[in-house]
Amino acid sequence: MCLPWEDMHAQSKNAAQQLWDRMNPCTLCPRECKVYRKRGEIGFCGIGETPVVSSVGPHFGEESVLVGSGGSGTIFFAGCNLGCVFCQNFDISHQRHGRPMTVEQLAQSMLELQSYGCANINFVTPTHVVAAIAAAIELARDNGMSLPTVYNTGGYDSVETLELLEGFVDIYMPDMKYADPKVAEELSAAPDYPAVNFAAVKEMHRQVGDLKAEKGLATCGLLVRHLVLPENLAGSFEIIDFLTEEISQSTTINVMAQYRPCFEAASHPKINRRPTNEEIQSVRQYAIKKGLNVLL
Numbered sequence: 001m002c003l004p005w006e007d008m009h010a011q012s013k014n015a016a017q018q019l020w021d022r023m024n025p026c027t028l029c030p031r032e033c034k035v036y037r038k039r040g041e042i043g044f045c046g047i048g049e050t051p052v053v054s055s056v057g058p059h060f061g062e063e064s065v066l067v068g069s070g071g072s073g074t075i076f077f078a079g080c081n082l083g084c085v086f087c088q089n090f091d092i093s094h095q096r097h098g099r100p101m102t103v104e105q106l107a108q109s110m111l112e113l114q115s116y117g118c119a120n121i122n123f124v125t126p127t128h129v130v131a132a133i134a135a136a137i138e139l140a141r142d143n144g145m146s147l148p149t150v151y152n153t154g155g156y157d158s159v160e161t162l163e164l165l166e167g168f169v170d171i172y173m174p175d176m177k178y179a180d181p182k183v184a185e186e187l188s189a190a191p192d193y194p195a196v197n198f199a200a201v202k203e204m205h206r207q208v209g210d211l212k213a214e215k216g217l218a219t220c221g222l223l224v225r226h227l228v229l230p231e232n233l234a235g236s237f238e239i240i241d242f243l244t245e246e247i248s249q250s251t252t253i254n255v256m257a258q259y260r261p262c263f264e265a266a267s268h269p270k271i272n273r274r275p276t277n278e279e280i281q282s283v284r285q286y287a288i289k290k291g292l293n294v295l296l
């Protein structure tokens with residue numbers, strides 16, 4: 001864990017309550033829909049006050065520093081605060097398949113994942129349900145959960161909400177999707193994504209620093225994911241420059257090559273193909289040349 005839980009405990013109760021307060025009206029994320037989620041009102045993310053979970057279980061497809069022999073203990077949330085036209089999980093993110101889970105059930109799931117031997121608890125798409133997540137982490141830790149927690153986010157997170165998560169999250173794993181507002185608007189309905197995302201990554205790094213690992217498993221820190229898009233639509237080189245110049249030259253980054261057209265991508269000609277090997281390698285080589293810790 002990044003910080004001793006005992007030191008954070010008193011402060012965390014207050015922070016968890018403040019996160020609930022930020023849902024009514026909802027300003028949890030940069031969309032600031034201002035709906036009253038406790039009254040059942042629904043904003044852009046499509047989820048009310050109770051999280052909807054699509055799956056819970058050990059996952060072996062994450063970065064090797066998160067997996068170990070027991071897998072990463074993923075809790076996959078339905079709904080999303082981004083509107084990516086190429087979403088690979090649109091049945092979960094947009095159609096919101098899953099079942100509602102209370103704070104107590106989430107905490108119980110964490111304890112079960114720990115008992116299975118998972119390396120961490122990995123909250124996938126957590127941004128719109130952070131109030132329940134924080135409360136559940138607190139409850140689980142009070143009952144013996146001692147694994148690192150992973151905040152596995154699309155990266156459209158507000159700094160004010162992240163500040164309240166300090167101490168709950170050990171490993172921040174944000175996407176950095178775009179550097180160009182026009183592309184972010186067209187592909188994810190979020191023209192302010194670059195500005196919001198850069199500020200969020202700064203706050204994440206302030207809290208947890210560079211990625212640290214023991215015996216090959218991450219314990220704490222920042223791990224950036226960057227998906228290479230065709231025709232440098234993701235602004236890859238600008239994002240790498242930002243990381244080296246404004247975050248840390250020791251930032252750990254996963255340059256991801258698995259983009260393929262999904263969901264509504266066919267209606268956007270520029271992204272209706274996979275990136276070429278040259279496009280992927282040029283980003284990877286640039287990150288290496290700049291000195292970042294590039295995952296293989």
Ligand code: SF4
Pocket residue numbers: 026027028029030031032033034035042043044045046080081127128129
């Ligand atoms: S968390 Fe959901 S309801 Fe709240 S501001 Fe973001 S998109 Fe809107």
